[in-house]
Amino acid sequence: MTPEEFRKQAHLFVDWMADYLEGGVEKLPVRSLVKPKEVFAQLPDSPPQEGEPMDLIFKDFKDIVLPGMTHWQHPKYFAYFPANSSYPSLLAEMLTATMGAQCMLWETSPAATEVEEKVMQWLIQMLNLPRDWDGCIQTSASSSTLCAIISAREKYSDYTINQTGVKTNSNLRVYSSFHIHSSIEKAVRIAGMGSDNYVQIEGDSAYAMNPTALEEAIKKDLAAGKKPICVVAAIGTTSSTAVDPIHAIADICHRYGIWLHIDAAYSGTALILPEYRHLIQGIELADSFVFNPHKWMFTNFDCSAYFVKDKHALLRAFTILPEYLKTKTGDSVTNYKDWGVQLGRRFRALKLWFVIRNFGVSGIQAKLRHHMNLAEEVETKINEHPDFEMLAPRLFNLVCFRFAPSDWDEKRINRVNEMMLHEMNESGQLFMTHTILDGKYTLRLVIGQTNVERRHVEEAWTLILETAEKFKQENLG
Numbered sequence: 001m002t003p004e005e006f007r008k009q010a011h012l013f014v015d016w017m018a019d020y021l022e023g024g025v026e027k028l029p030v031r032s033l034v035k036p037k038e039v040f041a042q043l044p045d046s047p048p049q050e051g052e053p054m055d056l057i058f059k060d061f062k063d064i065v066l067p068g069m070t071h072w073q074h075p076k077y078f079a080y081f082p083a084n085s086s087y088p089s090l091l092a093e094m095l096t097a098t099m100g101a102q103c104m105l106w107e108t109s110p111a112a113t114e115v116e117e118k119v120m121q122w123l124i125q126m127l128n129l130p131r132d133w134d135g136c137i138q139t140s141a142s143s144s145t146l147c148a149i150i151s152a153r154e155k156y157s158d159y160t161i162n163q164t165g166v167k168t169n170s171n172l173r174v175y176s177s178f179h180i181h182s183s184i185e186k187a188v189r190i191a192g193m194g195s196d197n198y199v200q201i202e203g204d205s206a207y208a209m210n211p212t213a214l215e216e217a218i219k220k221d222l223a224a225g226k227k228p229i230c231v232v233a234a235i236g237t238t239s240s241t242a243v244d245p246i247h248a249i250a251d252i253c254h255r256y257g258i259w260l261h262i263d264a265a266y267s268g269t270a271l272i273l274p275e276y277r278h279l280i281q282g283i284e285l286a287d288s289f290v291f292n293p294h295k296w297m298f299t300n301f302d303c304s305a306y307f308v309k310d311k312h313a314l315l316r317a318f319t320i321l322p323e324y325l326k327t328k329t330g331d332s333v334t335n336y337k338d339w340g341v342q343l344g345r346r347f348r349a350l351k352l353w354f355v356i357r358n359f360g361v362s363g364i365q366a367k368l369r370h371h372m373n374l375a376e377e378v379e380t381k382i383n384e385h386p387d388f389e390m391l392a393p394r395l396f397n398l399v400c401f402r403f404a405p406s407d408w409d410e411k412r413i414n415r416v417n418e419m420m421l422h423e424m425n426e427s428g429q430l431f432m433t434h435t436i437l438d439g440k441y442t443l444r445l446v447i448g449q450t451n452v453e454r455r456h457v458e459e460a461w462t463l464i465l466e467t468a469e470k471f472k473q474e475n476l477g
């Protein structure tokens, strides 16, 4: 491709991107409706021997790829948690891709390191995290949690396990509530401690960890000669955005000398609002914290912000320095390659910097409050409707509910809600997902997409009502 062709195509692409985001996406089914292997079957069996013109490649993108995409930036995307984006973030990604820098060391791009250092400090202020903590960008909450668990493993084994490996029948124990994300157990496995050493603590009626049960489990393990090393508490579980009592848990961890990691992957963004800060009372006793700007802070995937009280524990766990990575500046500067699993790093701080500057803190706060208000409106509608019920307290912008006519039994209610979900998603008009809470099939409506407006939520609610009414009238399920 010549520079002239690049320029021409890039302008066309930007027009396409703007059209897509300005409303084009709303004309597409939210969740892709293709069948398994439908995309695969349309692609040639062998790669082209000769280069193909970009016009043709772009046509195939529109004809083959686009129908196979689920549109996460569709305003009626209400599934899982969002991976939302925004114009400033996209623009930064264009520049990042253009420079194509690999920012593992300060020397491989000093600005990438120093912008990251600065925006991590900004985030600390924005979320009101302890001012003396340090932060870095990781690919995901899963990898941030892995860093926390490996740091705890090293710290409490006096930094010996990296050298000796984890012994068979390790007695190092990690705790969380039953309702926490599966990435915690995955990290325990990868860290070599084994799922048998992962203790899940019962939750209360709001699906938050019971601190008394946590302390009992720790005491029992200590009496049996085991070594509690880490507790992972949640601010916003995946199923229902339940919040564990951070203060009480931090106090226990402090008394027993256990690493406390806080997984706030999605809901952590809410801490930008002062009215949510009470949720992290006691955080100064914690050791690490993760939240994902790539979920709810308008920053393109991937961008996970990981913060630690004692960066030396992290660095001692992860630093390794072969000859070919030695630099003149050495450790007089920050080399983010030592702050996690991967060596190579993208310049992800640029998009965060663009987003925070272009929205401003108040712009981000306004969007978050807008999402909370829309969620509250749906909650009110559910509470006022005789055939619908809320299944978990709504703390942020996730509404957990179901259709439950009073004369239906539990089995039928579960079955019908599942059928309703499939039918609505297959209509292409919205995308929601589910969870199970106390054995109840639960519909999850997450109102966090960057461009979601009241009309989108109202249309979604109308579809939910119509679908439910149809199941009732036609006596389906």
Ligand SMILES: Cc1ncc(COP(=O)(O)O)c(C=O)c1O
Pocket: 081, 139, 140, 141, 142, 143, 181, 183, 234, 236, 237, 238, 263, 264, 265, 266, 292, 304
């Ligand atoms: C509470 C929580 N923790 C961790 C994760 C894992 O996030 P990631 O995809 O960034 O690893 C999720 C994903 O939704 C989550 O909801």
